[in-house]
Amino acid sequence: MLQQYYFKIGEGKNMVDIPNVKDAEPIPEKVMSDVVRLMSNGDLFRYNSEGSAAEKLEVDFSKIMGTQYALAVSSCSAALFLALKSLSLPQNARVLMPAFTFAAVPSSVVHANCTPVLCECGEDYRIDFKDFKKKIKSADAVLISHMRGHTSDMDVILSECKQANIPLIEDAAHSLGTTWHGKKIGTLGDIGCFSFQSYKMLNAGEGGIFITDDPELFAKAVIMSGAYEHNWMKHQGDQVYFKKWQNKLPLYNLRMNNLSAALINAQLPELGSRVQKGRLNHDFTAERLDKSPWISVPAKLEPEQRAPDSIQFNLVDMNSTEIDLFEEITSGSGLNVQIFGRTKNNARAFWNWQFLPETFELPKTRKMLMTACDVRLPSRLNLDECEAISEVILSAIMTIKSGVAA
Numbered sequence: 001m002l003q004q005y006y007f008k009i010g011e012g013k014n015m016v017d018i019p020n021v022k023d024a025e026p027i028p029e030k031v032m033s034d035v036v037r038l039m040s041n042g043d044l045f046r047y048n049s050e051g052s053a054a055e056k057l058e059v060d061f062s063k064i065m066g067t068q069y070a071l072a073v074s075s076c077s078a079a080l081f082l083a084l085k086s087l088s089l090p091q092n093a094r095v096l097m098p099a100f101t102f103a104a105v106p107s108s109v110v111h112a113n114c115t116p117v118l119c120e121c122g123e124d125y126r127i128d129f130k131d132f133k134k135k136i137k138s139a140d141a142v143l144i145s146h147m148r149g150h151t152s153d154m155d156v157i158l159s160e161c162k163q164a165n166i167p168l169i170e171d172a173a174h175s176l177g178t179t180w181h182g183k184k185i186g187t188l189g190d191i192g193c194f195s196f197q198s199y200k201m202l203n204a205g206e207g208g209i210f211i212t213d214d215p216e217l218f219a220k221a222v223i224m225s226g227a228y229e230h231n232w233m234k235h236q237g238d239q240v241y242f243k244k245w246q247n248k249l250p251l252y253n254l255r256m257n258n259l260s261a262a263l264i265n266a267q268l269p270e271l272g273s274r275v276q277k278g279r280l281n282h283d284f285t286a287e288r289l290d291k292s293p294w295i296s297v298p299a300k301l302e303p304e305q306r307a308p309d310s311i312q313f314n315l316v317d318m319n320s321t322e323i324d325l326f327e328e329i330t331s332g333s334g335l336n337v338q339i340f341g342r343t344k345n346n347a348r349a350f351w352n353w354q355f356l357p358e359t360f361e362l363p364k365t366r367k368m369l370m371t372a373c374d375v376r377l378p379s380r381l382n383l384d385e386c387e388a389i390s391e392v393i394l395s396a397i398m399t400i401k402s403g404v405a406a
Contacts, residue, residue: 018334018392019385021376024198025274031266035259044257046072047231053261055234057209060268062236065184065192067211069218069237072256073225076173076195076208077104080143082254083169083191083210084112086220093140098127098152099365100340101145103347105171106356109143118350118360123314123368124298127152131364136160145171146178146185147348148312148374151304154180154188161189169193173208176201177275177307186211196260199376201274201309202267204260216241226253275307277379281386282308285377288390289313294397309378315339315371315397322400323371329396335389336376341369 034053038044046054054072062070073079084095095109099118106116117135120128125147136142142161144152161168168189172178176194178185186192191214194200196207212218219241222232228251232242286297289311296314300306315323323339330337340348349369350362375389 018388019381021378021381021389022336023378025201025203025267025378025380027203027263028266028270031262034262034266038259038262044259046255046258046261047227047234050234052234053258053265054256057256057261057265057268059236060265061209062211064268064271065187065211067187067192068213069211069215071210071218071221071225071235072261073208073210073254074256075104075206075254076171076193076197077108078225078252078254079193079208079210080105080108080169080171081111081252082221082224083193083217084109084114084141084143085224085252086191086217087141087167087169088220089114089140094138095141095143096132096135096139097143098145098147099350099360099362100125100147100348100369101171102147102173103353105143105145106353110355110357114141115357117358118356118362118365120362120364121368122364123296125150125312125368125372126298126301127157128364129153129156132157133160136164136166139164139166141167141169142189143169143171144189145173146175148310149174149178149306149308150298150312151175151178151180151185151301151306153301154185155303158188167191173197173200174309175307177271177278179305181303182305187213190214191217196264199309201278201307201379202264202271204263207256207260207264209256216244220245220249223249224252224254226251226255274379278307278309278377281377281379281381281383282306282311284383285311285386285390286313288387289393292394292397294318294401295393310374310376312375313373314368315373318371318397318400325400326396329399330392333392333396335392337393338374339370340372340374341366 046052057072058070093114094117095114096117100121109116120131170189170192172186173195175185192211194209196204215238289295290297
């Protein structure tokens with residue numbers, strides 16, 4: 001019975017309930033006036049009027065990121081798809097990417113009529129460079145997923161892409177606010193793509209954004225996103241390239257609507273504080289978990305300043321039965337701990353991507369996914385709640401290792 005594994009965190013006045021980590025970041029109440037206005041006038045389509053909420057988002061986001069151009073779209077997957085299409089890669093182009101990512105990432109590659117090439121990842125969730133350097137020799141582009149906000153060595157990746165003379169796309173869905181040598185993740189490659197899905201730093205339910213400093217890539221992406229006729233004139237950009245590509249590209253209708261944009265606009269001023277709180281929550285929890293001999297929390301790389309909204313850790317010296325029991329105990333205690341490789345049909349386990357045109361034997365990645373745990377740590381949590389999460393995890397392991405749950 002699961003009840004025998006339940007834990008009480010603290011006693012009396014110090015008792016803390018296990019926080020609900022499933023809820024997304026709240027939407028500020030100040031957006032309600034904009035929402036009511038949009039609902040009243042029905043002005044949800046971004047091209048109906050000048051100065052739309054979507055246009056404001058693009059202008060403000062590009063300023064925050066320090067890039068020339070930004071394009072708001074329906075999802076990060078849509079942004080990745082447009083990134084690939086704007087590069088005019090050949091049919092079946094080989095796109096090198098880490099095997100530890102979300103299924104939507106290789107899906108975007110397939111949608112763009114390209115071929116995903118999966119690269120091994122190590123126990124620290126980052127690129128295995130021996131495999132990367134071998135496979136980049138036959139790649140036409142690189143798509144780096146900063147999965148769960150873990151940054152692989154971008155100095156090496158940038159150098160290898162430059163040497164191979166191939167473009168680099170950054171999937172920064174989990175990395176809004178992360179920096180590498182002080183430069184914002186998403187601005188290091190040719191194109192950066194971000195997510196506004198509910199479990200990201202900024203919550204619009206769904207949504208994404210494409211950023212670049214290349215005026216021609218931007219113009220092509222804008223047109224393909226659904227800027228039909230002359231609606232591209234409502235975007236910042238170089239008209240030379242818009243005119244060059246007018247009517248020469250298909251329209252995929254991947255635009256963001258004004259309601260989603262308004263929700264994000266209201267949260268943009270909170271981004272800095274959310275990043276700081278998320279980092280504090282993560283580091284506080286990591287310090288406690290990493291003291292256990294049965295847990296390993298991979299450290300950040302030296303040039304990396306992370307912006308986490310979750311924590312990942314590996315279970316160490318635990319057999320399959322113990323890991324299954326760990327998942328059962330934490331779940332019974334009210335905490336959702338996802339073990340990537342053990343959750344049925346998990347979208348982050350590469351062997352479940354049966355739509356891929358090629359199959360890959362990736363023993364390092366597979367081994368990592370079988371012990372890698374994932375817990376959300378929204379920035380709205382306080383340190384007492386992070387302490388409660390840590391205690392559930394540590395108590396579950398001690399229960400197993402002490403033989404109480406045997």
